[in-house]
Amino acid sequence: MFELIIFLVLMTLGYLVGQYAEKRHYKSIIERERKLKDLHTVASRFPPPGKRHEQCLVMGNTVISVDYFKRFIASLRNLFGGRITSYETLLDRARRESLLRMKEQAQEMGAEYVFNVKYETSSISKGQKNTIGSVEVLAYGTALMRPREEL
Amino acid sequence: MANRQIIANGRFSRIRDIQANKNKEINMLISNMEIIPGKQIQKHLGLVQGSSVRAKHVGRDIMASLKNIFGGELKGYTELLQESREEAMDRMEQQAKGVGANAILNVRFSTSSVAQGAAEIYVYGTAVILE
Numbered sequence: 515m516f517e518l519i520i521f522l523v524l525m526t527l528g529y530l531v532g533q534y535a536e537k538r539h540y541k542s543i544i545e546r547e548r549k550l551k552d553l554h555t556v557a558s559r560f561p562p563p564g565k566r567h568e569q570c571l572v573m574g575n576t577v578i579s580v581d582y583f584k585r586f587i588a589s590l591r592n593l594f595g596g597r598i599t600s601y602e603t604l605l606d607r608a609r610r611e612s613l614l615r616m617k618e619q620a621q622e623m624g625a626e627y628v629f630n631v632k633y634e635t636s637s638i639s640k641g642q643k644n645t646i647g648s649v650e651v652l653a654y655g656t657a658l659m660r661p662r663e664e665l
Numbered sequence: 666m667a668n669r670q671i672i673a674n675g676r677f678s679r680i681r682d683i684q685a686n687k688n689k690e691i692n693m694l695i696s697n698m699e700i701i702p703g704k705q706i707q708k709h710l711g712l713v714q715g716s717s718v719r720a721k722h723v724g725r726d727i728m729a730s731l732k733n734i735f736g737g738e739l740k741g742y743t744e745l746l747q748e749s750r751e752e753a754m755d756r757m758e759q760q761a762k763g764v765g766a767n768a769i770l771n772v773r774f775s776t777s778s779v780a781q782g783a784a785e786i787y788v789y790g791t792a793v794i795l796e
Contacts, residue, residue, distance in 0.1 A: 524734055532736040539737075559699060566703040571695045571772065575750070577743045579729070581736025611738075630698050636776040638742060638784060647733055650746060650784075652774055656698045 528582030535581075536603065543610050550617045555628045561658060562627075568661050570623060573654035574615025577638055578608045579647060605649060609633060612653040625657035693758050694768035694795065701768070701795060710764045710792040715756030719749040720783035746784060750774065753788045766792035 561567060580588070584600035591598045612633070620628050634652040694701070729739050761769050772790035779785050 528734055528736065535735065535737045561698060561700070561702045563702075569694075569696055569698075569701065571697060573750075573774075575743060575746055577739040577746065579732045579736055579739055582734045584736065585733075632697065632773070634774050634776060636778065636784075638739075638778055648729070648739055648742070650742070650776060652746075652750075652776065654697060654774060656696050658702075 524582045525586065528584070528586075532581030532583055536607070539607055539611075543607065543614065546614050546618075547610070550614065550621060553617050553621055553625065553628070555613065555617065555631045555655065557631050559630050561629050561656075566661055567626075567658040569659065570625075570657050571654065572616050572619045572623070572625070572628060572657045573652060574612045574617075574619060575650060575652040576608045576611040576615065577648055577650045578604060578611070580604050605635070605651070608635075608649055608651040609653070612651045616653045616655060620655075620657040623657055623659060625659050627658045628655040629658055631655035693761060693766075695754070695758070695772055695790070696768070696770050697772045697790075699771050701770070704795045706770075706793045707796050708794040710761075710766050710794065712789055713757050713760040713764070713766070713769060713792045714787065714789040715753040715758075715760065716785060716787045717749040717752040717756070718779055718783060718785045719745055719752075746776070746786065749784070749786045750788070753786045757788050757790065761790075761792040764792055766794055768793050768795045 561569075580600060584604075588598050588600050613631070616631075617628065632654055634654070636650050638648045638650050700706075728741060732739050757769065757772075769790040769792055772788060775787045775789075777785050777787075
């Protein structure tokens with residue numbers, strides 16, 4: 515009985531706080547993405563020919579964790595199969611946040627483009643029955659700046 | 666470039682300062698592209714690498730397990746991984762300096778979790794001499 519109460523409390527807390535945090539995070543992501551949309555990130559391996567640029571390695575990383583409620587839903591999904599939306603949004607948030615951090619770093623340096631953007635994902639901690647606890651996403655690329663003589 | 670990095674302020678200023686200091690000391694160019702616009706590669710010196718394994722103190726782990734209930738970003742771990750990545754890159758730079766390179770191209774990162782709360786960061790790239 516006592517265990518059931520703890521479980522229910524954790525579920526409600528996880529649901530309410532998790533939903534609120536996710537909504538707030540998405541709001542801030544969308545806002546910052548709009549602010550940084552003029553700085554282009556390109557997955558191409560080679561820089562534009564004929565232009566001289568200064569360059570620097572930039573990166574951004576995020577470790578993000580899924581809440582109790584969503585983990586429970588995901589473990590239910592494991593029975594029936596299908597899309598696990600709760601993990602999809604988790605990874606989506608982590609990726610976009612990392613890219614934004616990388617872009618913010620590039621913008622501070624006065625970059626024009628970020629080239630050769632690569633993502634790298636790893637799960638940091640595994641919970642019971644190998645459920646994903648938290649994931650880390652790293653985004654990195656080469657920021658190209660106009661040479662200083664031209665500024 | 667070092668000057669520009671010192672002028673820039675804000676959230677990344679600490680990393681920026683470290684990078685600026687590094688640039689002053691050894692002037693190593695690090696890039697994850699295969700070529701540098703406007704520069705020729707004179708000599709390839711082979712693969713250089715750096716790695717670091719780190720864990721955070723118990724307090725952070727308790728905070729992290731709380732976050733596992735509520736969800737959200739684990740700032741402690743983000744910081745931890747960032748620090749260890751810097752250290753790994755530092756080691757890679759030292760190695761490149763040892764073989765006499767002035768640039769590292771095509772840099773890649775890789776992460777693997779070794780134990781609960783500890784992670785290994787591995788960085789590798791090609792050491793070259795640019796003219």
